[in-house]
Amino acid sequence: MSEPTDAASASSIAVRAGEQVGVPLEGGPAEAFVRERASATPNRHPAHAKASANVERSPRSSGHASDVRAPPLDVPLRSLQHWFARAVMHPGGVADGIEQHAAHGGLGVSLGDVERVILPSSRLAAIERLAIYGDAYRARLVECLADDYPALEYAMGDDAFEALCLRYIARHPSESPNLNSFGRHMAAFCRSEERPPLVFGSDLTALEWAMVEVLHAPSTEKLELARLATVAADRWAGARFAPSATVRVLEFAHPVNAYFQAFRTDRAPSVPAAAWSATAVFRDGATIWRMDLGRAMHALLMALLGGTPLGPALEALAAAGQLTEEEGTQVMVWFRDWVRHGFFARIETD
Amino acid sequence: MANRFGFPDLGIGLGLRTVHYGHLLEHWPDVGWFEIISENYMQTAGRPLYFLDQIAERYPIVMHGVSMSIGSTDDVDMSYLADLKALRERTAALWVSDHLCWTGVAGRNTHDLLPMPYTEEALRHTAERVRRVQDFLGAPILLENPSSYVEFAGSCMTEWEFLARLTEMADCGLLLDVNNIYVSAFNHGFDPAAYLGGVPFDRVAQMHVAGHTNQGTHIVDTHIGPVIDPVWELAREAYGRAPGTSLLLEWDAEIPPFEDVHREALKATAFVGQREPESPAAHEPRGPAARP
DSSP: OOSOOOOSOTTOBOOOTTTTBTOEEEOSSTTTTTTOOOSSOOOOOOTTOOTTGGGGGSSOOSOOOOSSOOOOOOOOHHHHHHHHHHHHHOTTOHHHHHHHHHHTTSSOOOGGGGGGTBOOOSSSOHHHHHHHHHHHHHHHHHHHHHHHOHHHHHHHOHHHHHHHHHHHHHHSOOOSSOOTTGGGGHHHHHHHHSSSOOHHHHHHHHHHHHHHHHHHSOOOOOOOHHHHTTSOGGGSTTOEEEEOTTEEEEEESSOHHHHHHHHHTTOOBOOOOOOOEEEEEEEETTEEEEEEEOHHHHHHHHHHHTTOOHHHHHHHHHHTTOOOHHHHHHHHHHHHHHHHTTOEEEEEOO | OOSTTOOOOOOEEEEOOGGGHHHHHHHOOOOSEEEEEGGGGSSOOSHHHHHHHHHHTTSOEEEEOSOOOTTOSSOOOHHHHHHHHHHHHHHTOSOEEEESSEEEETTEEEEEEEOOOOSHHHHHHHHHHHHHHHHHHTSOOEEEOOOOSOOBTTOOSOHHHHHHHHHHHHTOEEEEEHHHHHHHHHHHTOOHHHHHHTOOGGGEEEEEEEOOEEOSSOEEOOOBSOOOHHHHHHHHHHHHHSTTOEEEEEOOBSOOOHHHHHHHHTTHHHHTOOOOOOOOSTTSOOOOOOOO
């Protein structure tokens, strides 16, 4: 698989970079975290999971209990849990998980011996019952990733996205009691896992993950516009700005924010051609915002958020020829917008 | 209130779900209480707490977790418990519950409620961990009977026998999910009445009802759709043995508008005789909830 296929039809729209520079656009994923974590069991069989398919390799899948059953294995709790988890989490499905566990010196249970650990029901063989957990494991985590990356899911199409998620789950199994950060490796995974890499997908993923990060970031103090009026004129050049915890600035090889906005407003975007773009993602109260940046805006904002004083940041921009004459007249407008939107926690003039 | 722990009767409650935030903050409906999924408000400092803080100011909150992994053979995750305790203090939650299950081992988390074998070893192991958790939290916890899809060949007692002995050994409470009894009874072929006959009702401080999905060969605990009448009948039977127990509807898939979920929960007044919520100053910010 190369770049995401255009899941939209011929009616899809083309998006371009730089169409709405400096304009804050409201909203992250629509109804973010609709599929929040719950105690329910997902009733979804991932199309690419092999858990169910491999059940046919079980010696008996009719679901009817044997008349003569071998005695149960006496398995210590810890060994039982390792065996069960290996089966449920195995990317190839529960049957492969059981075989591999046995092959690597784990619980010596072959597929033929599964009923010595798990009882069949009147309708399902033991391994079919176990596969319910294998399917649910993958379905829950795919749902979690779809929750974090709805635009990527749209761009790739359901099947390709699910296949990507299953590979991700196999590579990055959860090691936390919490799923909030489970999807954090996806942008890097998109870049590294595919040949050729999913460049657009990686860009889009980085934007969507920034929204997740900003959503969970703590609200910090906010530099108020009124504070700026108290700064003496001779202090401005040396002024530094502490970044807010609820802002992220990203640079992309594609106009992903324009794509995301079109997706979010149901305008069926097509995968755009490569073009430089940069976006600030920020939260104000409960609302997530996205603002595209021009090159000069991006360079200046990155410098300020990185701790460079205002004077040297502007000088560097001018020296690099990155600031046009027209843009030079707009710098204070940009700056006041950034302050008003809470990009900075405070100003330091000492 | 019938339980031995003195946990109050909160009436009929609902699971707090993100899709209803807007409705709640606009209308502040008369609901007895809300149950939160603890983990949805842990390892976050942002928007989830922005909403929760406002809701917890006006409604009684109880916490229902999915990651305590009380039956796991991994070490107890003290960092998780510290976060749980902090959230309880933040929300003034009246009690904390989780499930009789394990969620992972060897540092890996499946985020599923995996089944326990009902053995003497598992009983001792789990009881010891429940005591440790309760010592840390400084209060009894409730454990919920989960839905399950497998039975272990090595089990030497029924689930209800295990739960009765566990709650006695650990001196903890029970969150009785009657939908889970129905689901597991179908999946394993036991009689729900026999299950209820073995429940120590003086330890039941909360009940759950929910919808599910019947796949023919098994039932999946999806928390989807309305509660079917046989589950309400089970709830009626259970409630009759523990009158005055807080009752909550879980709805987690294809969640309809708030009014529809609330209407479904209020069926409890007809089915089990559970009273309507007492409207604990639903429109006014309230002080910290009293500790049981």
